Amino acid sequence: MHNFPDTTEESRRRWEINADYWDERMGDTSNFFHCNIVRPHTEQLLDLREGDLVLDIACGTGNFSQRLAERGAVVVAFDDSETMIAHAKRRRFAYRDKISFHVCDATDYAQLRSLKQERPFDKAVSNMAVMDIADIEPLFRAVGEMLKHGGTFVFSTHHPCFTRPQDNYRTPCVHEGEAIKGQPVPGYYYHRPLQDIFRICFDAGFVIDGFFEERDDDEEYPVIMIVRLRKR
Numbered sequence: 001m002h003n004f005p006d007t008t009e010e011s012r013r014r015w016e017i018n019a020d021y022w023d024e025r026m027g028d029t030s031n032f033f034h035c036n037i038v039r040p041h042t043e044q045l046l047d048l049r050e051g052d053l054v055l056d057i058a059c060g061t062g063n064f065s066q067r068l069a070e071r072g073a074v075v076v077a078f079d080d081s082e083t084m085i086a087h088a089k090r091r092r093f094a095y096r097d098k099i100s101f102h103v104c105d106a107t108d109y110a111q112l113r114s115l116k117q118e119r120p121f122d123k124a125v126s127n128m129a130v131m132d133i134a135d136i137e138p139l140f141r142a143v144g145e146m147l148k149h150g151g152t153f154v155f156s157t158h159h160p161c162f163t164r165p166q167d168n169y170r171t172p173c174v175h176e177g178e179a180i181k182g183q184p185v186p187g188y189y190y191h192r193p194l195q196d197i198f199r200i201c202f203d204a205g206f207v208i209d210g211f212f213e214e215r216d217d218d219e220e221y222p223v224i225m226i227v228r229l230r231k232r
Contacts, residue, residue, distance in 0.1 A: 062088030
């Protein structure tokens with residue numbers, strides 16, 4: 001498996017540059033793609049229950065964190081961008097008793113473990129962020145350790161079979177892309193074949209017990225996949 005740790009700082013720098021634009025475009029309710037393509041099956045797989053303690057990974061400006069809180073969850077949310085978290089705290093101020101926001105590097109195992117609470121997390125969720133992270137092994141390992149037994153981790157990401165920078169599928173690579181049209185600078189995307197992603201899941205102690213493939217404007221080619229992992 002190939003990771004790209006040398007790109008982590010540059011990726012963070014680009015997210016900082018794009019953060020204000022992202023906040024403006026996502027607003028208080030998020031955009032069409034997240035609301036209509038990402039969320040429905042993510043929420044189905046997450047199966048949120050009143051009082052669940054949920055880790056929201058790479059939360060951005062906190063749209064989904066608020067949605068979780070509105071449905072009765074207690075949320076610990078983090079992002080690598082200080083500006084994103086500042087926007088999240090401002091926009092979700094009314095939910096400050098249900099959501100705690102943190103700046104945390106998703107590639108740093110020690111930082112991730114510092115988010116551990118007095119009781120294990122019931123669930124974890126990551127909306128369209130796995131493909132943005134240079135090294136996902138520390139994240140999956142830390143989440144696996146902080147979840148309760150039988151707890152679930154639902155993540156959505158680019159479907160690597162159909163969303164890839166070149167004709168190559170098996171070869172991991174980093175490439176540039178635009179998350180929201182018109183953003184100031186392109187971000188980094190990290191392409192990994194399914195076997196690499198799933199091997200990291202299995203090594204972290206998870207089994208896969210839910211899976212959806214979601215299309216955008218082409219009936220036959222899904223652009224994202226949504227996966228539910230369960231801690232053994």
